[in-house]
Amino acid sequence: MKLYEFQGKALFKEAGIPVPRGVIVTSSDSSGLFAPSVVKAQVLSGGRGKAGGVALVSTIEEAREAADSILAMELKGEPVKALLVEEKADIIREFYLAVTFDGEAGTPLFMASAEGGMDIEAVAEKTPEKILKLPADPLWGVTDYKIRALADFLGIEDKRAFADLVRKVWKLFREKDAVLVEINPLVLTGSGLVALDSKIEIDDNARPRLKALFDEKLAEQAAITGAVPEEDSGTITYVPLEGDVGLISDGAGTGMLSLDLIRDMGGEAADFCEMGGLTSPEVMYAAMDRVFSDKPRIKSLLVVLIGGFNRMDEMAEGITSYVRDHKVSIPLVVRLCGTMEEEGKVIMKEAGLPVYDDLLTAVADAVRHSGEGR
Amino acid sequence: MAILADRNTRVLVQGITGKSGILQTRSLIDYGTIVTAGVTPGKAGTTVEGVPVFNSAAEALERVEANAAISFVPPLFAKDAAMEAMEAGIKLIVLTMEGIPNHDVLDILAYASGRGVRVLGPGTAGIISPGKCKLGAHPARMYREGKVGVVSKSGALSYEVSKTLTDAGIGQSTVVALGGGPIWGTTQLDVIKLFNEDPETEAIVLLGEIGGGTETAAAEYIAGHVTKPVVSLIVGRAAPEGRSLGHAGAIIRGRAGTAESKMKALEEAGALVATTPARVVELIRKLG
Numbered sequence: 001m002k003l004y005e006f007q008g009k010a011l012f013k014e015a016g017i018p019v020p021r022g023v024i025v026t027s028s029d030s031s032g033l034f035a036p037s038v039v040k041a042q043v044l045s046g047g048r049g050k051a052g053g054v055a056l057v058s059t060i061e062e063a064r065e066a067a068d069s070i071l072a073m074e075l076k077g078e079p080v081k082a083l084l085v086e087e088k089a090d091i092i093r094e095f096y097l098a099v100t101f102d103g104e105a106g107t108p109l110f111m112a113s114a115e116g117g118m119d120i121e122a123v124a125e126k127t128p129e130k131i132l133k134l135p136a137d138p139l140w141g142v143t144d145y146k147i148r149a150l151a152d153f154l155g156i157e158d159k160r161a162f163a164d165l166v167r168k169v170w171k172l173f174r175e176k177d178a179v180l181v182e183i184n185p186l187v188l189t190g191s192g193l194v195a196l197d198s199k200i201e202i203d204d205n206a207r208p209r210l211k212a213l214f215d216e217k218l219a220e221q222a223a224i225t226g227a228v229p230e231e232d233s234g235t236i237t238y239v240p241l242e243g244d245v246g247l248i249s250d251g252a253g254t255g256m257l258s259l260d261l262i263r264d265m266g267g268e269a270a271d272f273c274e275m276g277g278l279t280s281p282e283v284m285y286a287a288m289d290r291v292f293s294d295k296p297r298i299k300s301l302l303v304v305l306i307g308g309f310n311r312m313d314e315m316a317e318g319i320t321s322y323v324r325d326h327k328v329s330i331p332l333v334v335r336l337c338g339t340m341e342e343e344g345k346v347i348m349k350e351a352g353l354p355v356y357d358d359l360l361t362a363v364a365d366a367v368r369h370s371g372e373g374r
Numbered sequence: 375m376a377i378l379a380d381r382n383t384r385v386l387v388q389g390i391t392g393k394s395g396i397l398q399t400r401s402l403i404d405y406g407t408i409v410t411a412g413v414t415p416g417k418a419g420t421t422v423e424g425v426p427v428f429n430s431a432a433e434a435l436e437r438v439e440a441n442a443a444i445s446f447v448p449p450l451f452a453k454d455a456a457m458e459a460m461e462a463g464i465k466l467i468v469l470t471m472e473g474i475p476n477h478d479v480l481d482i483l484a485y486a487s488g489r490g491v492r493v494l495g496p497g498t499a500g501i502i503s504p505g506k507c508k509l510g511a512h513p514a515r516m517y518r519e520g521k522v523g524v525v526s527k528s529g530a531l532s533y534e535v536s537k538t539l540t541d542a543g544i545g546q547s548t549v550v551a552l553g554g555g556p557i558w559g560t561t562q563l564d565v566i567k568l569f570n571e572d573p574e575t576e577a578i579v580l581l582g583e584i585g586g587g588t589e590t591a592a593a594e595y596i597a598g599h600v601t602k603p604v605v606s607l608i609v610g611r612a613a614p615e616g617r618s619l620g621h622a623g624a625i626i627r628g629r630a631g632t633a634e635s636k637m638k639a640l641e642e643a644g645a646l647v648a649t650t651p652a653r654v655v656e657l658i659r660k661l662g
Binding site: 101103104106107108137138139174177179203205206208209235239241249250251252253254256257259260261262263264269272276278306307308309311337338339341359360 | 394397398401449450470472473474475476477479480481483484485488499510511512513516526527528529530531532533534537554555556557558559561581583584586587588591607609610611612613614649650651652
């Protein structure tokens with residue numbers, strides 16, 4: 001779950017990390033607007049400043065104008081529905097500070113740079129030496145010598161205040177099951193360090209144990225976007241694509257392999273739909289429903305199943321009950337093998353549905369059928 | 375010999391009384407894996423498929439011998455179970471579950487590295503050394519004993535390629551799946567090192583996918599240290615850019631994680647690069 005800036009800052013405030021005073025407004029005639037101030041679009045995507053989603057204003061008229069124009073914007077496809085209006089900060093220096101994890105090393109990772117501000121991606125690409133990456137031990141936390149290393153790298157003099165802030169960021173990262181806590185910029189002002197922005201992402205896997213936090217933040221987000229708070233999406237990964245061969249797999253690796261083979265054989269996949277390695281008849285049914293409702297014009301459906309944890313009798317049940325409940329008029333190419341495959345093949349046979357064993361043959365047939373249907 | 379799991383492996387099944395635990399325990403025993411104990415808190419004194427169940431890993435290890443654990447414990451309790459097994463002295467833990475909170479995975483890995491424990495996963499299909507030991511979900515008929523070592527992030531892709539090898543009469547020494555999560559313990563590089571040192575492995579198959587840099591790291595090691603032939607298949611050539619395709623790793627970040635850049639790095643490292651499982655078989659055959 002990605003948080004809006006104002007939601008992240010509420011967590012900062014709770015954690016004792018200084019943030020500017022600010023209000024959330026959703027229209028330009030709001031009595032919450034004030035000046036001088038900074039008017040900022042609340043969106044989940046990055047690169048907001050460069051796209052004009054942030055305005056410095058000195059009068060209330062300017063604030064209204066900025067609010068009007070920013071609320072009419074769409075940033076990376078996301079319509080702006082709310083603004084955070086904050087006091088201006090007297091910036092002496094700007095830093096970048098984040099904690100996330102390095103999946104390949106399997107450790108938490110602090111990142112810091114004295115080149116704070118908008119374009120940290122460009123700094124990372126052009127001058128990686130200007131970013132300090134410091135792994136941390138999750139069990140020991142952020143130790144004093146690591147904090148000193150960060151402070152020295154950033155050239156921060158008031159090490160005590162910085163240490164206090166870093167410890168609070170770490171505590172927030174751990175307690176809220178964050179996968180990212182980013183402050184860009186973290187600024188030094190006359191009155192100390194202040195987090196001018198926040199980017200926080202909470203681990204969806206932790207949702208069951210942080211139910212209250214998820215409920216609160218998702219309800220806030222739904223109130224802004226007008227959408228219904230999203231339910232736990234389960235294990236299905238669905239990505240719509242451009243072609244006309246529908247694709248469902250029970251593994252990401254075999255799903256990507258099928259995508260490659262479809263293209264190699266002259267076809268184009270209509271989607272990528274992966275169910276996860278431990279799944280059920282209901283998930284199989286839901287995956288077919290997803291593909292057919294999103295891509296009603298596919299010319300064939302290729303289902304690539306190879307069971308380990310996943311049981312082929314259950315997959316066959318899911319497929320056959322979907323076919324019973326819906327009129328499927330396009331060719332269904334099902335490659336089914338692995339755990340409980342004999343049972344699965346019997347269920348498919350009883351429903352009059354063919355089963356493939358060889359992946360290449362299955363892909364070739366699915367692509368051929370898509371050509372015939374054109 | 376094989377790597378990681380062989381005839382000397384004695385398995386403790388954590389979460390043995392759950393639906394997955396029962397089904398998979400039966401499948402391990404059917405294959406010939408020696409399962410010595412199961413653990414589910416509160417279920418001591420019962421048995422699953424003839425395997426005695428204990429309340430804790432420590433209790434189990436007082437009574438029976440075990441040197442590896444496979445866990446089917448639900449995601450929110452997986453960390454506790456893994457730490458318990460490590461403290462009881464287990465040195466290899468296979469974490470099959472997906473959806474373990476990332477911070478719990480970080481804790482498990484930190485605890486493991488302090489104790490010299492190897493963690494496979496999370497979200498892994500596990501390990502199979504055909505004819506010797508199955509410590510995972512692998513469908514048995516897709517494997518036969520042989521001399522090709524296979525390492526893959528994706529479980530399903532490892533089954534797929536092993537099936538193609540087996541159908542062509544080419545057996546495997548050990549097949550290892552690493553798991554598709556954003557954080558994982560054992561990497562391709564770790565497994566390639568083991569295969570390189572294993573006298574029973576004559577060729578290595580590296581199965582990778584778009585995203586991340588672990589295949590590139592493996593390529594560097596292959597160039598400098600690996601004396602055995604390596605055949606590689608990287609999937610996701612036709613994947614749309616910048617989109618996550620199920621595995622968190624499978625999202626292209628810059629040029630480093632594309633299929634083309636990985637294939638190039640592996641080719642330059644001296645690996646033979648295939649684009650389909652059938653081609654992997656052809657390349658292995660040519661090695662003679």
